[in-house]
Amino acid sequence: MEFFERFAVPHPSPAIYASMVVIGLSVIAIIAGLTYFKKWGYLWREWLTTVDHKRIGLMYLISALLMLFRGGVDAIMMRAQLSAPDNKLLDAQHYNEIFTTHGVVMIIFMAMPFIFAFMNYVVPLQIGARDVAFPRLNAISFWLFFMGAMLFNISFVLGGSPDAGWTSYFPLAGTEFSESVGTNYYMIAIQISGLGSLMTGINMITTIIKMRAPGMTLMKMPMFTWSTLVANLIIVTVFPVLTVALTMGTMDRLFATNFFTSTNGGMDMLWANLFWVWGHPEVYILILPAFGIYSEIISTFSSKNLYGYKSMVASMVIISVLSCLVWAHHFFTMGQGAAANSFFSITTMAIAVPTGVKIFNWLFTMWKGKIRFTVPMLYSVGFIPLFTIGGVTGVMLAMSAADYQYHNTMFLVAHFHNTIIPGVVFAMLAGLTYYWPKMFGFMLNERIGKWTFWLLSIGFVLAFFPMYITGLDGQARRMYTYSEATGFGALNMLSFVGAGIMAIAFALIVYNVYYSIRYSPRNIGSDPWDARTLEWATNTPVPEYNFAVTPQVNSIQPFWDSKKKGHVLFPAKLDKIHMPNNSGMPFILCSIFFVWGFSFVFAIWPLVILSTIGIFACLALRSFEKDHGRYISVEEIIETEEKTGGAKL
């Protein structure tokens, strides 16, 4: 294609022009606002250069929420298009772009940062550490993710979005069938944020293995920390596979290689294999931390310790191993023969066993407990039945011969939403409500929260359960329209209504934040839920050094023991604390990465070379930099402790 043609949106529509205007206006508004309120310095000093795990966690959180809305708008448009037969709201090309970006945004740019938000915010607090092992690397991880997300999102107004599905199967995703730069965005944006995920993986594993408070043996770690450890082990194992797959895909598209083409020996199914070798473990990277959050919440609000801690840990480890042995269940229909299908069928079903163990353990945690139905708890008890349905439909899909009928249908779509929404999204909202007071010093409103929960659950059931039926009736997925004669109309309309209710629920979340900022009481102390683990043992707001004195751990729930059994959490004396300095390098480095990615997408080679040099220059500067951090003196600590709600020494 001609150079300038590449930048044009191939299929412009009023919606796209409107969003260009909206994006333009918001950028101007943000810049003007920052200038007017003189907040540039604040933004730079406190956020863009921060290396504090809590602030990085918050930035992940905000980005994830933004992306949730971006993906949500995509979703509502798809459901609207399908709500009636032969609907003309969207044409095929738009529909294809929208389901592709919806999938990518939701998995890579919503769910991933959401779990990273909690990992970053909570894990160091839960293990009694001052920060993660490599604070600056942590900032780089965040900014890489952020730049990847931004790069992906400008595809909407510049050059066209990817349109080959979030699975991006070749040869469809190759230049022969996807001419626009859309799929370049896919390859490069995911590559950049994937690098960030890999670094987070290294960082979190090191933090958890090496930086636990004294007394916290591996088998005394809180469940969320365990789940983070296991999820990050999976990240380090499978993200390199994605890196290679994306590299090969990029080369096919930009350098005309023949990895996945249908000529000169290329092999399309190699992409599918590599993609799912990463892709299936990826869904467990998302669900395991969600399981961890549920474990914390269910235990807290049942006022009881977690039942079957050891089997919880064991089942997670088993799941992580099995999750790497099941990838071919995503293409049972590829013609790999009965024997191979049998193997993958059995390994897939086997995952249901450890998952079942976890479900029963949560049930027994509540057994004889004292259950308080707060908003986080509502999400958790809503999760159990809904996720069970998602899990058993997974087992049904795992019967490979039967999957010849389910595959590529709405039944599959219903299954994975049934696992991801009650599994991951509910967990994120539960975690958000649960940790909100720790993060911001006030509670989210309970009444609005409960409304949100009920609307979301009812909307979810209405939106997705009909898809099980239309799937069994032969409705294929990714179809932008269907004819009257198929008879899918009524159930799809129901889905649309459900999706609308979910949209209202998401809007309520925003309203709840606004409402609570204005009206929630502020003096809630540091332990508003009567919780059990270390993150609640420090002050609210959490001082930058987390704990004035490193806590001493005796069991899985040291804070509970300190409240009930007189366990001494902070036996040592105050001492000066060593903290890392802020740095602008991560932000600058990743901004250059953005330029690098952008010029790669459009094959502007001089700029690629220039930005590559820039990236290495940053690394070299970092290598020569001398920065040994700084110390916080005892007086400063005492002052902070008194300011933040009484010394906990």
Added chain:
Amino acid sequence: MKLDHSQPLEYSTGQNNLNIFGFWIFLGAEIMLFATLFTSYFTLEHRTGSGPTGAEIFEITPVLIETILLLTSSFVIGLGIHAMRLGKQKAMISFFAITLLLGLAFLGVEIYEFVHYVHIGAGLQTSAFTAILLTTLGTHGLHVTFGLFWGLAIILQVKKCGLTPETANKSFIFSLYWHFLDVVWIFIFSFIYLKGMM
């Protein structure tokens, strides 16, 4: 910063310990990266389309030279770390410099090899086989190239600041990296070249 004198310099602070541990995990990820490349290589090895096969293009001489250069460099950097443990800064710098020179020579031969492949019609775009061959070799080669710059930066820092816990830590980590590249090369040598020539 607390120094633990019972440990070698590169392990002597808490942060140094973290760095080394973290780097091992990074190497784990690198193993997965190369494992994926190798798996793809084996999958595409015989998919040569209208292009040449491995047996037709591989030549033993340059490959042997590359192998010897890299193996020697790996041994020399081991000597360098030994010198570092003994506190012999000069010796250490010399060994590191020799390592990098050997790495540079390796890179030279590899570039020659690439030019040769393209010359005889086995370019990146020729077939799935040539693409994965050059990508696997190229990924290793880029790692070596990166290592050259990294190593240079470390030599300069040791020269400037002497052997501090920090520079020792960096040097040690760099040596891990370099050994790792050597191990990868041994796999490339055995499973790409030797297997391909048989």
Added chain:
Amino acid sequence: MKMKWAVLTVILSIVAVLTGCEPLTIFDPKGPQAERQANDILLSIGIMSVVVIVVFAILIYVLVKFRASKQSDDYEPPHMEGNPWVEAICVGIPVIIVAYLSFVSVQSNYIVESAPKGYEEQEPLVVYASSSNWKWHFSYPEENIETVNYLYIPTDRALEFKLYSYGPITSFWIPQLGGQKYAMADMITTLHLAADESGEFMGRNANFSGKGFAENTFNVTAMSQKDFDEWVDEVKETADPLTEETFNKLLKPGHLGQMTFTGTHLEFAPPPEHDHGSSHTEPTEETDTHDGHEH
């Protein structure tokens, strides 16, 4: 056993009522493969419903019995570690269920991957089904005819579809006769089907393949062998021959109506069977039609 079928009938009828009394396509099989798959699906729905009911029952009991509002203020929940017996049951029962389903699954795999039950002895009718953006081409090598976007098949006869694609990966699917299978550019896959009854069925590409994917469908008509033979004769008398030039035109991206030709494209555009994208595979591998292809 009776119990199981009772449960299944109830579920089936609920599902049927929900969708306006017509059975769902998947539960209305017209051939042995689809029937086996429908049975597997019903079996798993049955067993899985039991699992779901058990979990729901425990959950509701727990939530009702142990909610804080029903308990005295000074109730302190006990500390409970795991209990080996309880946990053994939580592992044991799922293991039994999964083992049973695995057994059925493996059995079904071998069934759907070989000639349909009851048709093992027959010489199958071989049809080459190839997709191009966004059409299906059906070549009948024995009959020496070719159709576009519609498929005529004889009932009570084993059918062997040889699938491949001129373009993106597609998936050949006639739900009422059996599950789908991919069609790819660099190899041939085989799908075994058979129709027990005559009638018209929906067929489509189930795998997303770009802009024209939604309309990438074809009609299937099953008829007696006699009618089928008559149709073949008629085609031979009336249809135009398929030339290479016409075929290349057909391959151009777009949608086409139904078309009929004499001769097949297999003669001048052989399927990928003998060309694996590789000039160096062993001959034995080249002749086999890819039930197990290399990984």
